[in-house]
Amino acid sequence: xxxxxxxxxxxxxxxxxxxxxxxxxxxxxxxxxxxxxxxxxxxxxxxxxxxxxxxxxxxxxxxxxxxxxxxxxxxxxxxxxxxxxxxxxxxxxxxxxxxxxxxxxxxxxxxxxxxxxxxxxxxxxxxxxxxxxxxxxxxxxxxxxxxxxxxxxxxxxxxxxxxxxxxxxxxxxxxxxxxxxxxxxxxxxxxxxxxxxxxxxxxxxxxxxxxxxxxxxxxxxxxxxxxxxxxxxxxxxxxxxxxxxxxxxxxxxxxxxxxxxxxxxxxxxxxxxxxxxxxxxxxxxxxxxxxxxxxxxxxxxxxxxxxxxxxxxxxxxxxxxxxxxxxxxx
Amino acid sequence: xxxxxxxxxxxxxxxxxxxxxxxxxxxxxxxxxxxxxxxxxxxxxxxxxxxxxxxxxxxxxxxxxxxxxxxxxxxxxxxxxxxxxxxxxxxxxxxxxxxxxxxxxxxxxxxxxxxxxxxxxxxxxxxxxxxxxxxxxxxxxxxxxxxxxxxxxxxxxxxxxxxxxxxxxxxxxxxxxxxxxxxxxxxxxxxxxxxxxxxxxxxxxxxxxxxxxxxxxxxxxxxxxxxxxxxxxxxxxxxxxxxxxxxxxxxxxxxxxxxxxxxxxxxxxxxxxxxxxxxxxxxxxxxxxxxxxxxxxxxxxxxxxxxxxxxxxxxxxxxxxxxxxxxxxx
Numbered sequence: 001x002x003x004x005x006x007x008x009x010x011x012x013x014x015x016x017x018x019x020x021x022x023x024x025x026x027x028x029x030x031x032x033x034x035x036x037x038x039x040x041x042x043x044x045x046x047x048x049x050x051x052x053x054x055x056x057x058x059x060x061x062x063x064x065x066x067x068x069x070x071x072x073x074x075x076x077x078x079x080x081x082x083x084x085x086x087x088x089x090x091x092x093x094x095x096x097x098x099x100x101x102x103x104x105x106x107x108x109x110x111x112x113x114x115x116x117x118x119x120x121x122x123x124x125x126x127x128x129x130x131x132x133x134x135x136x137x138x139x140x141x142x143x144x145x146x147x148x149x150x151x152x153x154x155x156x157x158x159x160x161x162x163x164x165x166x167x168x169x170x171x172x173x174x175x176x177x178x179x180x181x182x183x184x185x186x187x188x189x190x191x192x193x194x195x196x197x198x199x200x201x202x203x204x205x206x207x208x209x210x211x212x213x214x215x216x217x218x219x220x221x222x223x224x225x226x227x228x229x230x231x232x233x234x235x236x237x238x239x240x241x242x243x244x245x246x247x248x249x250x251x252x253x254x255x256x257x258x259x260x261x262x263x264x265x266x267x268x269x270x271x272x273x274x275x276x277x278x279x280x281x282x283x284x285x286x287x288x289x290x291x292x293x294x295x296x297x298x299x300x301x302x303x304x305x306x307x308x309x310x311x312x313x314x315x316x317x318x319x320x321x322x323x324x325x326x327x328x329x330x
Numbered sequence: 331x332x333x334x335x336x337x338x339x340x341x342x343x344x345x346x347x348x349x350x351x352x353x354x355x356x357x358x359x360x361x362x363x364x365x366x367x368x369x370x371x372x373x374x375x376x377x378x379x380x381x382x383x384x385x386x387x388x389x390x391x392x393x394x395x396x397x398x399x400x401x402x403x404x405x406x407x408x409x410x411x412x413x414x415x416x417x418x419x420x421x422x423x424x425x426x427x428x429x430x431x432x433x434x435x436x437x438x439x440x441x442x443x444x445x446x447x448x449x450x451x452x453x454x455x456x457x458x459x460x461x462x463x464x465x466x467x468x469x470x471x472x473x474x475x476x477x478x479x480x481x482x483x484x485x486x487x488x489x490x491x492x493x494x495x496x497x498x499x500x501x502x503x504x505x506x507x508x509x510x511x512x513x514x515x516x517x518x519x520x521x522x523x524x525x526x527x528x529x530x531x532x533x534x535x536x537x538x539x540x541x542x543x544x545x546x547x548x549x550x551x552x553x554x555x556x557x558x559x560x561x562x563x564x565x566x567x568x569x570x571x572x573x574x575x576x577x578x579x580x581x582x583x584x585x586x587x588x589x590x591x592x593x594x595x596x597x598x599x600x601x602x603x604x605x606x607x608x609x610x611x612x613x614x615x616x617x618x619x620x621x622x623x624x625x626x627x628x629x630x631x632x633x634x635x636x637x638x639x640x641x642x643x644x645x646x647x648x649x650x651x652x653x654x655x656x657x658x659x660x
Contacts, residue, residue: 025372026476029555031409031539032374032467034474037367042355044362045450047418047464051457079361088377090420090462120375127381128458132420134377137362144364146356209361225359 012105013089013119022118023085023138033120035086041138046076052129057172062100064189065131066107071191072212073135074115075268078198079210081145082137084115089122090132115195145201145208145272150226154206154273156300159194161187161240162215163257166264178251180242187240191268197294201272204282208272214263216310218271223302223309226273232300234314237261262312270294273302342435343419343449352448353415353468363450365416371468376406382459387502392430394519395461396437401521402542403465404445405598408528409540411475412467414445419452420462445525475531475538475602480556484536484603484632489524489624491517491570492545493587496594508581510572517570521598527624531602534612538602544593546640548601553632553639556603562630564644567591592642600624603632 013028026034037043050069052058070087077084089108093100112119117135168188170176178184194210201208207226211218215237223230237258239247246252274282279298286296303311312319343358356364367373380399382388400417407414419438423430442449447465498518500506508514524540531538537556541548545567553560569577569587576582604612609628616626633641642649 025471026474030477031406032376032412032474034410034469035373035375036471037373039369043365043367043373043466045365045416045418045464045466046362047420047452047462049420049422049453049455049462051422051455054455054457076361080364082362086375088375088464090377090379090464092379092381092460122377123379123462125379125381125384125460127384127460130422130457130460132377132379132453132462134375134418134420134464136373136375139364141355141366144356147360 012101013122022116024118024120027118027120033086035120035136037138040141042141042144044077044080044082044137044139044144045134046073047132047134048072048076049130049132058129060189062103063107066104067111068189068191069131069133070108070111070117070135071193072268073133074111074117074193074195075191075210075212077135077137078193078195079145079208079270080137080139081143081198081202081208082139083199084117084135084137084195086120086136087112087117088134089119091122092125092127092130094126094129139202143202145198145205147207147209147222148225150207150222150228150273150302151275152228152302152304154275154302155279155298156219156230156232156271156273156302157279157296157298158211158215158238158269158271159197159294159296160192160267160269161238161243162211162267162269163243163261163264164240165191165266165268166214166260167243169266176252178246179249180245183242188266193268194270194294196289196291197270200282200285200289200291201270204278205272205274208270211267211269211271212265214265215271216262220309222271222273227305229303229306229309229311230300231303231311231313234258234312234319236297236299238295238297342431343452352446354448354450357448357450363416365450365466367468370471372471372474374407374410374412374467374469374474375464376403377462377464378402378406379460379462388459390519392433393437396434397441398519398521399461399463400438400441400447400465401523402598403463404441404447404523404525405521405540405542407465407467408523408525409475409538409600410469411473411528411532411538412469413529414447414465414467414525416450416466417442417447418464419449421452422455422457422460424456424459469532473532475528475535477537477539477552478555480537480552480558480603480632481605482558482632482634484605485609485628486549486560486562486601486603486630486632487609487626487628488541488545488568488599488601489527489626490522490597490599491568491573492541492597492599493573493591493594494518494570495521495596495598496544496590497573499596506582508576509579510575513570513572518596523598524600524624526619526621527600530612530615530619530621531600534608535602535604538600541597541599541601542595544595545597545601546592550639552601552603557635559633559636559639559641560630561633561641561643564588564642564649566627566629568625568627
């Protein structure tokens with residue numbers, strides 16, 4: 001059966017019920033969506049594109065692609081402390097493929113429904129496969145987490161584990177062979193946006209960013225914006241059980257594992273700075289909440305501005321690594 | 331000189347000064363933009379993608395592409411009566427090309443600055459050329475123009491001229507040879523979004539849409555949403571002087587010219603329904619305003635629901651045409 005563009009859009013993307021309190025005055029089906037930002041709140045907007053062969057492999061499951069296209073944007077909103085509300089989705093695909101769209105929308109809406117995010121518009125066009133998502137969230141005025149607020153002696157913290165996303169990519173690219181390959185690929189493709197943690201951090205963290213390009217590169221954004229430097233303790237970098245197993249069996253050496261944790265990218269964990277007083281408050285809040293999966297690790301501290309911006313220590317010894325993030329045009 | 335992605339973004343897209351009253355709390359450079367929707371207003375959001383070889387030719391001037399990528403979204407906002415405020419821009423391009431980006435951003439900002447629209451975020455990725463723009467505007471609560479408000483006996487009106495955009499496309503595709511080719515290509519590529527007219531129509535029109543897929547197809551959206559039908563007078567369709575000249579010299583016959591006006595697409599004029607009382611008010615407002623370029627034409631009237639949804643008349647005689655809009659996957 002051949003569907004027209006309009007049928008296609010309505011079949012897979014227009015059947016999302018508009019919930020009470022969603023703030024949607026008018027959803028999909030007119031020239032624009034009409035949305036209501038609650039009084040006393042700012043609107044937070046994030047836009048990201050995923051392009052085939054750059055951000056994902058052509059053999060990726062459409063379910064996982066739909067999931068991740070939304071996840072990376074929700075991660076940006078989380079890094080500001082915003083509550084995600086609405087999303088627009090632009091899909092370019094080579095052919096009308098119903099089973100592909102069905103799976104893509106299943107992955108997309110699984111994550112959207114988890115966070116009560118409503119699809120409010122978008123565009124479907126024919127062409128080389130790519131996805132652009134623009135997500136909108138709301139945040140009480142004055143409470144947004146920015147990059148430029150880090151203070152000397154603040155602790156540097158991350159959620160979750162580091163390096164698995166980058167290792168998943170290396171596994172897909174066959175540049176590394178690991179025992180737990182599927183676990184790393186899952187970490188790459190089924191990113192968990194730290195939405196609840198971002199909201200908890202609103203009045204506690206001094207700065208925040210999500211790790212998309214690798215810890216050191218994203219930390220550098222905070223440091224440059226905040227005019228300070230950092231020391232990081234390698235032995236405090238949170239490595240997953242899967243990665244620790246690989247080190248034990250010798251499929252990767254420790255230094256290379258650290259390098260993935262520092263520069264691998266695609267972790268989509270929150271990286272934030274916080275005062276010693278506030279991390280105690282945060283831990284109390286975390287104990288009372290169900291944001292346990294986020295597992296905060298203290299990995300270093302903010303220092304006076306100096307060069308290099310990031311100093312690495314391993315068991316109190318200064319060490320040096322080649323650090324390189326992810327730069328699409330390099 | 332080779333630029334990294336970050337330098338590239340800041341050089342061409344981060345130098346847009348944030349004006350007073352722009353509602354931008356935080357612009358480009360953090361995980362999200364932070365925006366302030368004025369109290370008592372709704373947010374209107376529109377997202378459109380332009381894909382190379384589908385929506386534009388690979389030889390299009392980057393200046394015109396930058397202009398049009400924004401214009402089609404501002405046209406959607408205009409169709410709701412929204413005041414455009416902010417825009418996110420996702421560019422996928424095969425290679426870092428500074429002269430291309432320089433020209434693209436020149437066209438984009440020429441239109442953005444004309445309407446005081448600020449670029450607040452986006453994404454730049456490597457891949458097959460495509461552009462996705464998500465534009466946001468604001469509108470006083472309750473005043474948005476929707477598709478579903480047309481009433482029996484309302485007049486059907488359009489702004490500007492019809493058919494030139496579609497003829498411009500046909501000229502580019504070499505499926506037609508015309509004397510005034512450049513004028514039609516200009517109409518296709520240098521679309522004028524009817525922002526001021528949309529704002530004037532807020533409390534006057536009963537329904538509104540912008541013509542992107544052709545008059546009959548877009549009118550059908552209004553009619554289906556409003557549960558009514560329409561009669562259109564072919565001899566009242568506004569044709570440009572360029573098109574009238576082509577008919578006179580015989581490079582296109584009148585019937586084919588009407589067909590472009592009815593189904594050509596890419597006109598980006600406003601199509602709206604309005605009561606006879608309100609069109610008098612509109613004309614008075616238009617006389618006092620500088621929205622003269624929009625030149626409203628009354629082309630028909632809303633009728634009781636019947637099939638076919640659109641009845642065409644030429645000099646009071648019912649006529650029949652093959653009507654077909656633009657459907658990307660057909």
